Amino acid sequence: MNRGPYIFLGAFVVLALSWAGSVLANQLGFGAVTPHYDALESASFPGPMPGIAKRGEMVYKDLGCAVCHTQQVRRADVASDIARGWGERASIGRDFIQNKSVQFGSNHIGPDLRNVGARMTDPNKLYRLLYDPGQGVRKPAYRFLFEEQKIVGQASPAALDVAVKPGYEVVPTERARSLVAYLSSLNDTYSYPEVNFVPPAEGEAPPEEEGN
Numbered sequence: 001m002n003r004g005p006y007i008f009l010g011a012f013v014v015l016a017l018s019w020a021g022s023v024l025a026n027q028l029g030f031g032a033v034t035p036h037y038d039a040l041e042s043a044s045f046p047g048p049m050p051g052i053a054k055r056g057e058m059v060y061k062d063l064g065c066a067v068c069h070t071q072q073v074r075r076a077d078v079a080s081d082i083a084r085g086w087g088e089r090a091s092i093g094r095d096f097i098q099n100k101s102v103q104f105g106s107n108h109i110g111p112d113l114r115n116v117g118a119r120m121t122d123p124n125k126l127y128r129l130l131y132d133p134g135q136g137v138r139k140p141a142y143r144f145l146f147e148e149q150k151i152v153g154q155a156s157p158a159a160l161d162v163a164v165k166p167g168y169e170v171v172p173t174e175r176a177r178s179l180v181a182y183l184s185s186l187n188d189t190y191s192y193p194e195v196n197f198v199p200p201a202e203g204e205a206p207p208e209e210e211g212n
Contacts, residue, residue, distance in 0.1 A: 033094050036192050045190040049098045049182075056182025057100060059175050063142070070105035071114040071186070085119065086112040087188060089195055095188045110139060117187035126180045127160055127172055145176035 035044035049057070060066075073087035081087060091114055096102045120126055131146055133139040146160070151169050159169040172180070 033097055035097065036094065045192070046095060046098050046188075049185055052178050052181040053185040054100065054182075056178035056180065056185075057103075059179040060182055061101060061103060063179075065113070066103040066105040068105075068107055068109040068139070069103075070108060070112045071103050072105075073112060073114050073188070081112055084111070087115040088118075089188075089191065091188060092192065092194060094192055094194070113183065114186055115188055117184040118189050120183075123180050123184060124160070126183055127176065128162070130176060130179070131160055131162060131170065142176075145179070146170050146172055 035046060037044045071091075073081045073089070073091045075090040076082050082089070095114070116126075127146075129139070130142045132141055132143075148164055148168050148170050149156075151167055155169055156171050158171050160171070162170050164170055
């Protein structure tokens with residue numbers, strides 16, 4: 001008796017159940033998460049990402065920034081991300097619902113960027129790091145994201161404070177502006193209800209919700 005079809009069917013069922021449990025179930029659960037509305041601030045968190053930041057997210061992905069940088073602040077009992085100043089709290093699923101594609105990354109060659117918008121509030125510093133990270137910094141210079149142009153009349157207000165040949169200036173391209181807008185939007189400082197949730201001790205009844 002040829003048992004090949006039964007073996008194939010069994011293997012297929014096992015793989016299908018594994019996929020459903022590890023991928024589909026998580027996707028359905030994550031897809032159900034919505035922004036949290038804060039009545040005191042009359043706003044929802046996380047807020048929608050501006051269009052220019054969405055374009056910058058694609059630039060970030062295209063440049064392969066996730067090869068050297070992560071975007072996930074780990075808990076204090078797991079790693080030293082919070083002690084390093086990479087975030088005020090650990091990242092949670094709700095932080096990422098506005099991102100088209102989540103760039104978790106896997107290496108800490110550079111600092112975690114999930115909260116870089118909170119750490120670096122001056123966009124000019126981000127432009128400068130992209131153009132010239134400086135000596136001793138393990139980061140490539142992305143000068144192709146900038147243009148060197150001749151000054152006609154007054155200097156452009158967007159010009160970088162960098163040394164170039166006389167009569168010329170360096171200005172960011174649209175890709176650079178989009179990338180900096182995206183990096184500036186990475187700011188997970190809002191404290192969601194689940195961040196401060198403390199599970200009840202064994203045998204203790206959970207706290208009643210307001211309005212019950």
